[in-house]
Amino acid sequence: MADETMVGTVSDYFSxxxxxxxxxxxxxxxxxxxxxxxxxxxxxxxxxxxxIDREEVAAAGAGQSVGIKVLERVRPGDRVFIIA
Structure with a gap:
């Protein structure tokens, strides 16, 4: 399995x-x-x-909250990892 680094957690899901x-x-x-x-x-x-706040961004850092388009339903508390 590829290396994964945790980058955040899901705070909300907008179905x-x-x-x-x-x-x-x-x-x-x-x-x-x-x-x-x-x-x-x-x-x-x-x-x-x-x-971020309905404005498209190319990157974001620690402490920021972002919205990303996802392929399936996710739930608050789910962990988000970058796959290396």
């Missing part, structure tokens, strides 16, 4: 948009391959769209 709100503890950028894992969640995907 009508298919967007996860993520509180970051490390940096994340478009193009990163991520793994979202939780009690019933196991999703790997590439970050293709990321926003």
């Amino acid at each position: 009508h948009l298919g967007v996860a709100g993520i509180d970051l503890i490390d940096s994340l950028k478009k193009g990163d391959r991520i793994h979202i894992e939780g009690h019933t969640t196991d999703l790997a995907q590439t970050v293709e769209s990321m926003q």
